[in-house]
Amino acid sequence: xxxxxxxxxxxxxxxxxxxxxxxxxxxxxxxxxxxxxxxxxxxxxxxxxxxxxxxxxxxxxxxxxxxxxxxxxxxxxxxxxxxxxxxxxxxxxxxxxxxxxxxxxxxxxxxxxxxxxxxxxxxxxxxxxxxxxxxxxxxxxxxxxxxxxxxxxxxxxxxxxxxxxxxxxxxxxxxxxxxxxxxxxxxxxxxxxxxxxxxxxxxxxxxxxxxxxxxxxxxxxxxxxxxxxxxxxxxxxxxxxxxxxxxxxxxxxxxxxxxxxxxxxxxxxxxxxxxxxxxxxxxxxxxxxxxxxxxxxxxxxxxxxxxxxxxxxxxxxxxxxxxxxxxxxxxxxxxxxxxxxxxxxxxxxxxxxxxxxxxxxxxxxxxxxxxxxxxxxxxxxxxxxxxxxxxxxxxxxxxxxxxxxxxxxxxxxxxxxxxxxxxxxxxxxxxxxxxxxxxxxxxxxxxxxxxxxxxxxxxxxxxxxxxxxxxxxxxxxxxxxxxxxxxxxxxxxxxxxxxxxxxxxxxxxxxxxxxxxxxxxx
Amino acid sequence: xxxxxxxxxxxxxxxxxxxxxxxxxxxxxxxxxxxxxxxxxxxxxxxxxxxxxxxxxxxxxxxxxxxxxxxxxxxxxxxxxxxxxxxxxxxxxxxxxxxxxxxxxxxxxxxxxxxxxxxxxxxxxxxxxxxxxxxxxxxxxxxxxxxxxxxxxxxxxxxxxxxxxxxxxxxxxxxxxxxxxxxxxxxxxxxxxxxxxxxxxxxxxxxxxxxxxxxxxxxxxxxxxxxxxxxxxxxxxxxxxxxxxxxxxxxxxxxxxxxxxxxxxxxxxxxxxxxxxxxxxxxxxxxxxxxxxxxxxxxxxxxxxxxxxxxxxxxxxxxxxxxxxxxxxxxxxxxxxxxxxxxxxxxxxxxxxxxxxxxxxxxxxxxxxxxxxxxxxx
Numbered sequence: 052x053x054x055x056x057x058x059x060x061x062x063x064x065x066x067x068x069x070x071x072x073x074x075x076x077x078x079x080x081x082x083x084x085x086x087x088x089x090x091x092x093x094x095x096x097x098x099x100x101x102x103x104x105x106x107x108x109x110x111x112x113x114x115x116x117x118x119x120x121x122x123x124x125x126x127x128x129x130x131x132x133x134x135x136x137x138x139x140x141x142x143x144x145x146x147x148x149x150x151x152x153x154x155x156x157x158x159x160x161x162x163x164x165x166x167x168x169x170x171x172x173x174x175x176x177x178x179x180x181x182x183x184x185x186x187x188x189x190x191x192x193x194x195x196x197x198x199x200x201x202x203x204x205x206x207x208x209x210x211x212x213x214x215x216x217x218x219x220x221x222x223x224x225x226x227x228x229x230x231x232x233x234x235x236x237x238x239x240x241x242x243x244x245x246x247x248x249x250x251x252x253x254x255x256x257x258x259x260x261x262x263x264x265x266x267x268x269x270x271x272x273x274x275x276x277x278x279x280x281x282x283x284x285x286x287x288x289x290x291x292x293x294x295x296x297x298x299x300x301x302x303x304x305x306x307x308x309x310x311x312x313x314x315x316x317x318x319x320x321x322x323x324x325x326x327x328x329x330x331x332x333x334x335x336x337x338x339x340x341x342x343x344x345x346x347x348x349x350x351x352x353x354x355x356x357x358x359x360x361x362x363x364x365x366x367x368x369x370x371x372x373x374x375x376x377x378x379x380x381x382x383x384x385x386x387x388x389x390x391x392x393x394x395x396x397x398x399x400x401x402x403x404x405x406x407x408x409x410x411x412x413x414x415x416x417x418x419x420x421x422x423x424x425x426x427x428x429x430x431x432x433x434x435x436x437x438x439x440x441x442x443x444x445x446x447x448x449x450x451x452x453x454x455x456x457x458x459x460x461x462x463x464x465x466x467x468x469x470x471x472x473x474x475x476x477x478x479x480x481x482x483x484x485x486x487x488x489x490x491x492x493x494x495x496x497x498x499x500x501x502x503x504x505x506x507x508x509x510x511x512x513x514x515x516x517x518x519x520x521x522x523x524x525x526x527x528x529x530x531x532x533x534x535x536x537x538x539x540x541x542x543x544x545x546x547x548x549x550x551x552x553x554x555x556x557x558x559x560x561x562x563x564x565x566x567x568x569x570x571x572x573x
Numbered sequence: 574x575x576x577x578x579x580x581x582x583x584x585x586x587x588x589x590x591x592x593x594x595x596x597x598x599x600x601x602x603x604x605x606x607x608x609x610x611x612x613x614x615x616x617x618x619x620x621x622x623x624x625x626x627x628x629x630x631x632x633x634x635x636x637x638x639x640x641x642x643x644x645x646x647x648x649x650x651x652x653x654x655x656x657x658x659x660x661x662x663x664x665x666x667x668x669x670x671x672x673x674x675x676x677x678x679x680x681x682x683x684x685x686x687x688x689x690x691x692x693x694x695x696x697x698x699x700x701x702x703x704x705x706x707x708x709x710x711x712x713x714x715x716x717x718x719x720x721x722x723x724x725x726x727x728x729x730x731x732x733x734x735x736x737x738x739x740x741x742x743x744x745x746x747x748x749x750x751x752x753x754x755x756x757x758x759x760x761x762x763x764x765x766x767x768x769x770x771x772x773x774x775x776x777x778x779x780x781x782x783x784x785x786x787x788x789x790x791x792x793x794x795x796x797x798x799x800x801x802x803x804x805x806x807x808x809x810x811x812x813x814x815x816x817x818x819x820x821x822x823x824x825x826x827x828x829x830x831x832x833x834x835x836x837x838x839x840x841x842x843x844x845x846x847x848x849x850x851x852x853x854x855x856x857x858x859x860x861x862x863x864x865x866x867x868x869x870x871x872x873x874x875x876x877x878x879x880x881x882x883x884x885x886x887x888x889x890x891x892x893x894x895x896x897x898x899x900x901x902x903x904x905x906x907x908x909x910x911x912x913x914x915x916x917x918x919x920x921x922x923x924x925x926x927x928x929x930x931x932x933x934x935x936x937x938x939x940x941x942x943x944x945x946x947x948x949x950x951x
Contacts, residue, residue, distance in 0.1 A: 145578040337581040482610035
């Protein structure tokens with residue numbers, strides 16, 4: 052990219068390594084440093100897990116006390132997170148009950164345009180149509196909405212056909228309806244949502260914003276997964292938060308993704324995993340200083356333009372765009388939680404084993420977001436304009452997050468028993484050895500009360516029961532939370548460890564597209 | 574106009590965080606002390622912290638009750654057949670395990686602070702439980718018992734069987750088929766009778782605790798039975814159990830932990846733990862437990878009540894209990910010799926033959942073959 056083409060970028064975003072995706076894209080010492088950072092998360096996680104095993108063998112008493120301390124920490128952490136969850140649930144319900152339209156009257160929102168980017172790959176027409184239909188029903192001036200249906204060239208004729216069909220059905224409803232097909236063979240790009248979305252954003256800039264004279268700082272881009280179904284007041288809520296934000300051009304806006312579109316058709320394991328992801332986002336909504344953007348989110352076009360849109364060479368572009376913006380703005384960038392939902396599909400396939408496989412792969416992709424930690428640590432050593440305290444705090448928070456994601460469930464539910472089996476006869480005959488499983492069990496039962504809260508909240512977030520579903524299923528939905536210890540290990544810790552190990556050995560992952568199918572009603 | 578429900582205030586989050594952090598810091602020592610065996614008696618006149626120990630009692634019998642010093646223990650079952658009793662003050666504890674219709678198992682066990690004393694209780698039926706293995710069976714596989722006045726008198730008073738069989742007074746056997754089980758057991762008894770001597774008259778060797786393995790002892794033994802790294806052998810008139818393995822392979826009753834020795838010998842541990850009078854130091858406890866090592870002996874003599882041992886072996890599927898065929902019957906004796914060795918009769922009679930085959934104990938008496946059951950037949 053020439054210097055002239057880079058003029059719109061913020062100074063830090065003009066660095067050659069600003070959009071670094073992996074160590075192999077760098078050279079010299081920077082490459083070595085970045086490679087070390089890629090090794091770090093996996094090394095830390097494996098060291099912890101192996102360390103607990105070794106401790107159990109060579110110092111079982113210390114290991115036993117560590118396990119008790121860890122179980123107690125887990126109980127209190129559960130209480131802490133449950134409090135945040137419950138609070139956000141209250142706020143979410145309040146926001147859903149509000150009539151946002153009168154609330155935005157005092158703002159000059161009529162000057163604003165919303166670009167809605169819907170990247171898709173091979174998803175069936177009914178999934179795309181459901182999203183567009185919901186978009187057409189929002190309580191907002193549709194003429195201020197620019198829909199970009201962003202197909203992927205790798206999908207063949209499918210993208211163009213879907214684009215044409217949807218344009219015919221919905222083209223006249225919105226201010227603009229743009230269809231794009233992202234070429235599959237552009238140099239320096241990885242196949243994935245980021246490259247497709249960036250291509251679409253640039254096309255809409257060239258084809259709509261510039262010709263129409265629409266200001267970038269009055270354009271809010273919302274990027275949604277193709278299965279996203281909007282609630283009616285999404286844009287009103289977004290506009291309210293945008294105009295009340297301290298610095299809206301330096302902020303991203305994060306709704307709560309609720310994976311409940313197909314919740315009545317999805318199997319229990321899929322529901323638990325999906326709702327757990329929702330709950331995690333709800334918890335994060337109450338501690339925004341730890342937030343990064345995730346999945347569907349909104350951001351001003353100007354902010355995007357200043358960093359060259361989403362990264363095209365990596366997997367977790369939805370979070371990376373926030374880190375790009377944070378670095379380019381010297382740390383003066385934040386995420387504003389909307390506490391307003393968007394509905395998406397729970398990951399489910401026609402067969403249970405397919406569902407389990409899909410969930411595993413999806414979570415491995417999500418947890419591959421650990422590549423962002425390398426990016427953060429790398430640029431924190433480069434961009435000294437970001438306050439040191441902020442760099443240290445953010446680095447520790449993110450590192451702890453990725454470390455605990457992988458290690459905590461395994462330590463708690465598997466390695467917690469290691470001292471008993473590996474501790475030797477001398478340990479085995481002690482009261483401590485006999486009391487360890489009892490104390491840990493009792494603490495975990497205490498922690499299960501957090502699941503009761505989850506169970507109650509989840510029941511309030513599901514769509515109305517279809518006529519063909521039995522009332523008995525409410526009971527199943529309440530009891531399904533007993534699976535959480537297993538799902539935490541199978542769909543959180545193990546895929547996370549898988550992702551970190553791949554990164555550690557330089558086996559970089561590509562973008563795996565979660566299949567979105569319309570499940571048949573049972 | 575703005576939403577009423579504001580985002581969670583930072584100060585509020587901080588207060589909750591600090592509260593939970595304090596809860597963690599204050600409750601963690603309590604959990605650690607509790608798990609190590611310390612108990613705080615708030616209701617006593619002068620509340621004190623006591624270092625306690627525990628008992629782990631395995632009891633196969635269903636519906637068995639455990640009593641420690643005559644007090645029934647409840648809510649202590651950790652598995653279907655095992656109970657963990659904690660919070661016991663150090664010292665000698667008398668443990669009863671009893672169940673309706675079964676012999677009571679009684680043992681005095683020493684409890685040491687921070688240590689769990691393990692024991693395996695066994696409770697054989699008060700009335701021997703037998704299954705008659707008949708020579709003939711019906712076409713529908715029911716046992717047929719050819720009755721005579723003498724055999725009926727023999728079985729009924731001393732034993733109980735819930736296995737149904739048909740009593741036949743007829744000697745006509747054409748409608749029945751020969752039982753293959755009977756034929757096999759009959760052959761086995763015959764082979765055994767022709768190859769074994771009933772009594773071994775070898776000069777007795779005085780009993781002593783041995784701390785080293787003497788391979789020649791086993792070599793001298795006429796018969797050796799090995800199971801799970803424990804060998805049973807006979808020297809003279811005595812039967813011994815020898816631990817063959819190392820480390821965890823050695824059953825707990827062969828060993829004494831260092832902590833046990835110190836507690837028993839005189840409060841060396843107390844000196845380590847109590848730096849000042851009445852003050853217990855957690856770190857010292859940890860060090861003490863970490864340095865805890867076991868001292869094991871290798872041989873335990875099996876109690877034979879002064880009778881001649883005709884035969885000995887392990888009780889099927891068990892390496893802690895010995896089956897002894899003595900002069901007045903068949904007994905089960907535990908190897909564990911802390912306090913006394915519990916001995917319970919399995920089948921009492923003087924002129925019998927014993928056979929252990931396929932995980933079962935069989936007896937031949939007056940030409941009849943019985944399977945002797947170790948639990949009450951359902």
